[in-house]
Amino acid sequence: MVPQRVSLITIGAYDLPALRSFYQSLGWKETSISSDTYAVFKTAGVLLSLFPIKELAKDANIEITQSPGAFRGVTFAINLEEPGQVDSVIEEIRKAGANIVREPSDAFWGGRTAYFADPENNLWEVAWNPSAVFDERGAMISF
Template identity: 70%
Template sequence: MIPQRVSLLTIGAYDLPSLRAFYQRLGWEEPATSSDNYASFLTAGVILSLFPIEELAKDAGITFNQDRNSYRPVTFAINVDEPSQVDKIMEQIREIGGTVLREPSDAFWGGRTAYFADPENNLWEVAWNPTAVFDERGGMISY
């Protein structure tokens, strides 16, 4: 049986030091192993890592044919405890140089949501879901 878990998400970075600095400005904690050659950030239940895109392609045995200015077909999400946190986080994203793609708004499914892009156009949703349940570490266990 394959374990039903996601433990590490890696973003292929075109300019790792710059992308790392953006996530540092979010205030996210890095372990001592982070550097401008490989960086990681501790989140609730999943580690987010940044790795040079050329090295990621080599490691996976593939070629990336991606325009660095286009959006990637993956979205990451930060789920929060209160609807007002969506608005506050988006203000912070704007202040640290993220690109707000969709202003906070009430969602058709009953929550509150907004979207931003990091400096390399990775898409992030910030969302409050009224039915979400988090564990003691902040990991989402149900929605």
């Protein structure tokens, strides 16, 4: 049986120092395993790593077919416990220099949501879902 979990998400970075600096400007702390060529941030649920995209493609034995800034068809999410947090978190992200691609608004499914893109156009949702349940670490365990 395959374990039902997500342990690590890696973003292939075109400019690792700039992308690393952005996530640091959000106030996110790196783990001790980070180095000059690899950044790892501990989140409530999974580890988020940044790795040079050419090295990531080489490791996976694939070719890079997208240009920097192209939508990669993947979104990440920061889910929150209260609807007003969506607005305040987006303001902090705006101050860090992110491109806000959708301002906070009520969602058709009953929550509140917004979207931002990091410096390499990786798309993140910031959301409140009224049925979300979080554990003591802040990891969303159901919705």
